[in-house]
Amino acid sequence: MDERxxxxxxxxxxxxxxxxxxxxxxSALGEVFSQLSGVFNLGVEGIMLMGxxxxxxxxxxxxxxxxLLVGVLAGIVTGALLGLVMAFVSVTxxxxxxISGIGITLxxxxxxxxxxxxxxxxxLLVESFQPIRIPLLSDLPVLGEILFNQNIMVxxxxxxxxxxxxxxxxxxxxxxxxxxxxxxxxxxxxxxxVVRVRYSAVILGGAMAGLAGxxxxxxxxxxxxxxxxxxxxxxxxxxxxxxxxSPWRVMVGSLLFSAAYNLQIWVQVLDVKLFGETIPxxxxxxxxxxxxxIVLVFARDMQRFRPQAMNRPFRRGD
Amino acid sequence: MTNYSAPGLRALGFLFMFAVLSSxxxxxxxxxxxxxxxxxxxxxDLSWSQSIHSSLKALQEEMGGESVLHIAYSEAxxxxxxxxxxxxxxxxxxxxxIIAHGTQYGTxxxxxxxxxxxxxxxxxxxxxxxxxxxxxxxxxxxxxxxEGGYVNGVMAALLTETNVIGAIGPIPAGDVRLYISGFTRxxxxxxxxxxxxxxxxxxxxxxxxxxxxxxxxxxxxxxxxTGTSQVVVGAIEAVRSAGGYxxxxxxxxxxxxxxxxVSSQVYNWVPMLRDIIERFQDGQYGGIAYKLTLANDGLxxxxxxxxxxxxxxxxxxxxxxxxxxxxVVISS
Numbered sequence: 125m126d127e128r129x130x131x132x133x134x135x136x137x138x139x140x141x142x143x144x145x146x147x148x149x150x151s152a153l154g155e156v157f158s159q160l161s162g163v164f165n166l167g168v169e170g171i172m173l174m175g176x177x178x179x180x181x182x183x184x185x186x187x188x189x190x191x192l193l194v195g196v197l198a199g200i201v202t203g204a205l206l207g208l209v210m211a212f213v214s215v216t217x218x219x220x221x222x223i224s225g226i227g228i229t230l231x232x233x234x235x236x237x238x239x240x241x242x243x244x245x246x247x248l249l250v251e252s253f254q255p256i257r258i259p260l261l262s263d264l265p266v267l268g269e270i271l272f273n274q275n276i277m278v279x280x281x282x283x284x285x286x287x288x289x290x291x292x293x294x295x296x297x298x299x300x301x302x303x304x305x306x307x308x309x310x311x312x313x314x315x316x317x318v319v320r321v322r323y324s325a326v327i328l329g330g331a332m333a334g335l336a337g338x339x340x341x342x343x344x345x346x347x348x349x350x351x352x353x354x355x356x357x358x359x360x361x362x363x364x365x366x367x368x369x370s371p372w373r374v375m376v377g378s379l380l381f382s383a384a385y386n387l388q389i390w391v392q393v394l395d396v397k398l399f400g401e402t403i404p405x406x407x408x409x410x411x412x413x414x415x416x417x418i419v420l421v422f423a424r425d426m427q428r429f430r431p432q433a434m435n436r437p438f439r440r441g442d
Numbered sequence: 443m444t445n446y447s448a449p450g451l452r453a454l455g456f457l458f459m460f461a462v463l464s465s466x467x468x469x470x471x472x473x474x475x476x477x478x479x480x481x482x483x484x485x486x487d488l489s490w491s492q493s494i495h496s497s498l499k500a501l502q503e504e505m506g507g508e509s510v511l512h513i514a515y516s517e518a519x520x521x522x523x524x525x526x527x528x529x530x531x532x533x534x535x536x537x538x539x540i541i542a543h544g545t546q547y548g549t550x551x552x553x554x555x556x557x558x559x560x561x562x563x564x565x566x567x568x569x570x571x572x573x574x575x576x577x578x579x580x581x582x583x584x585x586x587x588x589e590g591g592y593v594n595g596v597m598a599a600l601l602t603e604t605n606v607i608g609a610i611g612p613i614p615a616g617d618v619r620l621y622i623s624g625f626t627r628x629x630x631x632x633x634x635x636x637x638x639x640x641x642x643x644x645x646x647x648x649x650x651x652x653x654x655x656x657x658x659x660x661x662x663x664x665x666x667x668t669g670t671s672q673v674v675v676g677a678i679e680a681v682r683s684a685g686g687y688x689x690x691x692x693x694x695x696x697x698x699x700x701x702x703x704v705s706s707q708v709y710n711w712v713p714m715l716r717d718i719i720e721r722f723q724d725g726q727y728g729g730i731a732y733k734l735t736l737a738n739d740g741l742x743x744x745x746x747x748x749x750x751x752x753x754x755x756x757x758x759x760x761x762x763x764x765x766x767x768x769x770v771v772i773s774s
Contacts, residue, residue, distance in 0.1 A: 128662065136661040144654045237484065237518060246486025247698055249679070345653045345676035346683070350484040350518050354648035385651070389658045392641045405614050409644035 128394070131266070137386040138270040142278055143344060145382035147172070147336045147353075149281040151360035152367070152374045153288045154332025158207075160292065160369055161325035162305040162433040163214050166225025168333045169357025170232020171206045175199035175337025177236040180348045181243060183341075184250040192253060196277075196338050203334015204327050206232065211326040215319055218437035229357070237350045248348040250341060253277055277343035284332075288371040301325050305431030308438040318438050333357065359416075366419060368426030377419070384412035474508065475539065475719055478532040479515040480525050482544040483646065487672035489692040490617075491517060494543050496693070497711035501719075504712075511719070519544075520647070526550035533558040539722055540564070545616055555580050555728075562727040564718060567616045569731045579727035581718055583711075585734040587617050587670070587691060588624025588772045590707025590741050593761045594668055594689035595628020595638075597704060600754045601687055602666045605636045608659030610669035610677050612646045621670045621691050621707075624772050631770075632757065639664060649676035656680035678702060687748065696746030703746040705758070709734055710742050737766045 151168050158165045176199070181187035183195025190198075206228060213224045240248070253275040262272040292298040300321045303311040308318045336356075341348050359381065367374030388408040395402055477498060481491035495515060502511040514532065519525035525542070529550050532540050542551050542565040551563045555577050566583035573580075598607050607629055611618035626638045639662055641655045652669075656677025659667055667681050668689040678695065681688045682702040690696070690706035714732045721727075734740025743762065764770040 136658065140654055140657055140661075144650065147650065241484075241486065246484070246492075247488070249698070340650055345649050346679035347649065347675050349487070349647065349649045349672060349675055351520070351647045352649045354645050354651070356648075356650070386654060386658070389641055389655055390662075393639050393658060393662050405642045409642065 133390050133394070135266055135269050137383070137390055139273070141379060141383045141386045142270065142274055142282075144386065145378040146278050146281045146343065147340050148356050148360040148363060148381075149375060149378045150284070150336035150339055151333045151357060152363040152378060153281075153284055153371055154203075154329035154336070155361055155364045156288060156292070156329075156367075156369055156371055156374060157301060157325045157332070158329030159364055159434055160305045160431050161301045161322045162308060162431055162436065162438070163211070163322055163326045163329075164221045164225065164435045165207075165210055165214075165228075165326060165329055165333075166222055166358075166361060167206065167210050167228025167232065167330075168225075168336075168360055169353055169355065170229035170236075171203050171330055171333035172232070172337035172340070172353045172357045173236040173351065174206060174232045175203045175334030176340050176352060177240055177248075177337075177348055178202040178334075179338030180248050180250050180341040181239070184248050186248050187244060192250070192342055195250070195342055196335065199334045199338025199342075200331045201334070203337065204331040206334070207327040207330015208323075210330060211323045214437065215322045215326065218439065221435050221437075233351060240348060240350060244348070248341070250346055252341070252346045253343045275343050277339045281339070282375075285371050285375045292371070297321070297324070302431070304438070305433055308433050308436075312438075312440060318440075322438070333360075336360070362416060362420070365426065366416065366423060368423065368429040369431065370429070373426075377416075380419070381412050381416055384415045388412070472510070474510050474512040475722065476512045476514070476537045477539045477541065477715075477719070478537045479513070479541045479543055480519050480528050480532070480547065481515065481517045482520055482525075482546070483518055483672045485515060485517045487693075488675060488695055488698060489670070489672045491543060491672070492693045493709040494541065494711050497709070498541075498715055501712050501715050504716075505719075522546050522550070526553075530554055533561050538562060539718060551580060552577065560727070562718065562722050564728075566732075571729050571731055573729050578729055581728050581730050581732065583714060583732040583734070585617060585620075585709050585741065586736075587621035587707070588627075589736050589765050590691060590743060591621040591624030591626075591668075592628035592631075592765065592770065592772050593736075593743055593758050594691070594705060594707060595625040595630075596632045596757050596761045597628075597750070597754050598625070598666045598668065598687075598689055599629040599631075599633035599636050600751070600757060601704065602633070602636055604663050604665045605633070606663040606665065607636055607638050608656070608662070608664035608667040609638055609640045610652065610655050610659070610667065610674055611640070611642050612671045612673045613644065614642050618642075618670050622668075625668055625689070627772055628761065643673050646671055646673050649673055652676040653680050660684050660686065694744045696744060700747040702748070704748045704750060705746065706744045708742045708744050710740055713739055736762055 179195040179199030182190045182198040183192050213219045214221045255273050258272040262268045300316050304318045304321045312318050363377045366377040483491045485491050485495040505511045516528045539562045551565050564581040568582040571580050571582045609622045643651045652673040653676030657680045666687045670691045678688050688703050694706045694708050696703040
């Protein structure tokens with residue numbers, strides 16, 4: 125026990141924080157695109173589950189044995205297809221977005237379970253992406269182990285943050301997404317194809333949720349299990365609110381939530397006492413969620429960034 | 443008349459023969475016993491739900507197949523309200539024995555037990571059969587998880603090189619707490635210097651969090667780990683990747699992770715299920731609280747393919763003997 129210094133603990137917890145934040149960072153960034161365009165996609169959870177199953181089924185030698193990269197691609201394509209379904213239901217058919225999303229989640233949960241039973245006979249394992257030490261940088265004290273000794277999908281999630289910010293702020297398409305999410309009628313009057321832009325944003329959001337799902341078995345757990353996302357998709361949606369629809373703040377939220385979870389594991393491991401008493405495990409396990417609620421309360425100002433047309437179907441002439 | 447009556451008589455004769463043959467068939471063939479399971483997780487979860495399903499399938503084979511024992515199941519019933527509807531559906535469909543394989547289903551079972559007096563219900567982990575409240579068609583069951591936990595702990599204590607051993611559970615309750623406390627006692631009885639680090643994931647299905655907990659224990663110096671429930675599959679993979687060892691419970695996980703899982707405490711529900719079926723055939727529908735133990739063959743220790751020393755094997759055998767003969771009593 126004495127050999128574990130506080131610094132060792134913080135480095136180990138921080139390194140795992142990066143890895144465990146990865147799935148909801150991918151899915152939350154995708155949800156930013158979708159929500160900024162005006163479509164509130166609660167189907168992220170189901171899309172992640174389908175992405176997780178399809179990716180490991182393609183990658184694992186117990187499935188199609190097509191390799192990790194093909195697995196990732198399969199997860200992305202699966203997510204994009206489910207995003208297309210969400211776009212069709214909510215944008216073309218003008219269905220209630222919340223209900224549509226829950227429907228997608230239920231379909232994803234049921235379908236991934238059924239396919240797992242039918243195709244995989246209950247066990248799917250894979251040798252996942254291994255950590256890549258970035259030369260020189262990984263030798264940096266403290267930060268080297270935390271930031272530069274991760275696998276490619278963790279690096280990918282972090283790199284997507286500036287890329288998403290750039291796409292949304294600096295490209296015409298990004299401006300169109302924000303325009304159709306704020307005032308679709310005005311954007312339409314300016315010649316922006318609202319339906320096309322919303323479709324593209326929701327499909328991209330779906331693809332990123334599929335990628336998030338793929339990242340779980342292929343870069344974290346090495347294994348698929350029924351309902352393995354366990355609500356991470358809903359946490360990702362909460363992260364978008366938490367981050368006020370900004371990719372950078374979404375990243376901060378994801379890392380904070382993940383850090384809170386990882387630190388409470390260490391509190392359990394080290395049996396940290398409070399006033400001489402062991403802290404009850406149930407209290408510790410609640411901490412990340414309590415933290416999220418507190419931050420959401422204090423971050424209510426973020427609502428000013430909320431896309432004004434979110435959750436409202438667009439009909440020309442309305 | 444004769445010409446007209448002869449075909450009529452022949453027809454009557456055929457009808458009579460048909461009726462006799464039909465009744466003979468009805469008397470000769472037994473309807474299969476119909477058993478339904480409602481499980482909280484997948485029946486391929488490599489742990490809790492798989493253990494009961496595998497046992498029932500083994501019993502079906504032993505009894506002569508589908509024509510003797512018909513099995514239906516509903517898995518991944520994490521929603522208690524949905525599970526309650528499903529349990530009621532099985533009862534209304536006339537299933538003979540309904541197994542609610544989760545403590546959380548208890549209220550639903552007792553709510554409907556009176557309505558279906560000719561249906562036999564069983565639930566666990568539990569000890570309450572409701573007999574003190576006049577209910578006579580409910581069985582309860584539990585596993586003495588601490589017994590196999592103790593045996594696994596004895597072996598883990600001999601295997602560790604770092605003297606740091608990790609244990610992972612979903613939540614600190616019921617079967618999980620029993621297993622981990624038994625495991626810890628087994629470790630301490632053999633190697634008092636070994637440290638057992640215990641963590642709880644907070645979920646039965648979040649295997650990513652299970653992975654994170656497993657990696658944290660490895661980072662804390664653990665080289666031998668154990669854990670219970672379906673949430674640990676990611677942790678086992680983390681241990682495999684790190685070249686460590688794992689001790690399992692509930693189902694045999696050695697065939698999935700042959701080089702990593704040293705031994706598994708396997709829940710053998712077959713004797714209990716056989717007894718429930720035989721009692722059902724004799725007209726008894728409930729009133730017994732079963733407990734799987736090493737002594738009654740409800741718990742078994744299955745070894746994987748990991749090379750273990752003769753000393754470890756002897757220590758495990760001695761621990762099993764001591765528990766069975768009462769030399770070692772593991773209070774729960």
